[in-house]
Amino acid sequence: MLINSFYFINSLFFNFCIAFYLISALQWYSYKLKRVFFHYHKPLWHLYFLVFPYLMFLVFPLYSLIYFIILAPILYFWNKNIDKKLIFTNKVRWFFIFIFTYNTIFAILALRISFLFNLLSLPLALISLKIYDLFSNLYYKKQAKVKLQTNEKLKIILITASFGKTSIKNFLYELLKDEFKVYKTPRSVNTLMGIISDINNNLNNDTQIYITEAGARVKGDIDEITRFLEPQICIIGEIGNAHLEYFKSIDSIRQTKLEALNSKKLEKAFLHTSTLKQENEVIAFYDDKISNINSDLDGLKFEVFLEQKNHKFESQILGEFNAQNLCACILCAHYLGIKLDSIKNNISKIKSVEHRLQIISKEPKFIIDDGFNGNFKGMSASYKLCKLYQGRKILVTPGIIEVNKEENIKLARIINECFELAIITASINAEIFEKELSIEKIILKEKSELVNTLAKETKNGDLILFSNDAPSFM
Known part of the structure; x- marks a missing residue:
C-alpha cells in the first residue's frame, strides 16, 4: 500500500510538472503542437522541462520524486517571472483533469504491468483535449451562427x-x-x-x-x-x-x-x-x-x-x-x-490606438509606445519620424519577429541612422543586432532588466521609442 501511494504521488508530480510547462507553451502558440515543437523560440526550455523530467522518470521511476519536488517550485518561479503567464481557462482545467485521470489509471497499471504506462498520460491527455475541443467548438460555432442569422x-x-x-x-x-x-x-x-x-x-x-x-x-x-x-x-x-x-x-x-x-x-x-x-x-x-x-x-x-x-x-x-x-x-x-x-x-x-505610436508623455522624457507595431514598413517609418526630434533618441526593441534575417539587417541600418542608443530586449535577434548596429547598444539577457536599464541610461529630454514587443519566451 505504501509503495502504491508513493508511486502514485511520484507519477503525479512528474505528469503535472511536464503538463504545466507544455500547456503554457501551447497557450502561447495558439494550441498548435507543430508550432511548439518546430517554431519554438526557447528550445532549451524543452530540454529543462520536458526532456530531463522524462529521463529522470525513465531511469529512476520509483526514486525521482525528490527531483520533481525540486522541479515544481522551479516551474512556479519560472511562470512568475515570464510576462505571459498561464491562464486557467476551461480548456486548461480540463487538460489537468485528463492528466489526473490518466495518471491514476496508469499508476494502478504500473504496479501490475510496467511503470512505462505512465508515460502515456500526457499524450492521451492531449488527444482527449483535442476531442474536447472538437465537440465544444462545434457547439459554440453553431450557437454563434444562429445569433448572427437572427x-x-x-x-x-x-x-x-x-x-x-x-x-x-x-x-x-x-x-x-x-x-x-x-x-x-x-x-x-x-x-x-x-x-x-x-x-x-x-x-x-x-x-x-x-x-x-x-x-x-x-x-x-x-x-x-x-x-x-x-x-x-x-x-x-x-x-x-x-x-x-x-x-x-x-x-x-x-x-x-x-x-x-x-x-x-x-x-x-x-x-x-x-x-x-x-x-x-x-x-x-x-x-x-x-x-x-x-x-x-x-x-x-x-x-x-x-x-x-x-x-x-x-x-x-x-x-x-x-x-x-x-x-x-x-x-x-x-x-x-x-x-x-x-x-x-x-x-x-481620433486618438492613437493603444500601443501603436501612442504618445505616453512629452515631458520630462518624450515617450512613445509603439509596442504593437511589428512589421518593417511600420517600424522603419516610426524610426524616421523619431529622427525629427531635436534631442537624444533611444530605441527599445526586440526587432522584427517571424521574418527572415534580411528584414532585421535592413532595420538595423535604419536604426543606425535614427538613434543614439538601442536597447535590444529579446534574444531572438540579438546576434543580428550585435553585428549590424554601429551605434551604442545594450542587449539584455532578460527582459526583466529593462526598467533598471532605462533608469540608468536615460535622462530628461530624451526621446524613448518602445518599438514592437516580444514576450519573454522569445
Missing part, C-alpha cells in the same frame, strides 16, 4: 492585412459609432474561435455593424472565418512579410489574405494595391486615392481623392503609414453613407 439587419465588416488590422478596425469604429450601433472585436481577437467566443459573449442582438479582424498562420484560416461570418464588406490591407516563417512566400500570404473575398454576401471590398487584384464594381483600391502626406511628431496631414476631387484631412495620429489606414476607413465610412464633413471632424479627433 439579426437580419446586421452588417459585418471583415478586416485583414499583413499589418495594421487592429488600427484600421479601431479607426473605422470611431468613424461609424456616432451614426450606427457598432461593435468591434476586442484587442487583437482575430482567430475563428476567438471571434465565435466574442459573438456568443459580447455581441448584442440590436448591433447594426460588427467590425472584426481576421488573422492567419496557415492557408485556409481566413477562408474559414470568411465562410462563417459571410461579411458584406471587407478591407484587405497591405501585404508584406509578416509571418513569412509560416507562409514561406509573399504570394502565399497574398492568396491567404484574399480568401476574405470568398464571402457569398460580399457587397464591397477596399483593397491595398499590393493585393494585385483588379478594380471592378465590387473591388476598390484605397492607397492610390491618397496624396500629399505630411507626417511629423504633431500628427498627419493628407488628401484623399473622393467624389471626383481631393479632400484635405488632418489627424493627431502619428506615422505616415497611418494615412493609408485612415484612408481605407474614410472610403468605407463614405460607402456606408457618412457625410464627408462628419468624417473629417472625426478624423481630426
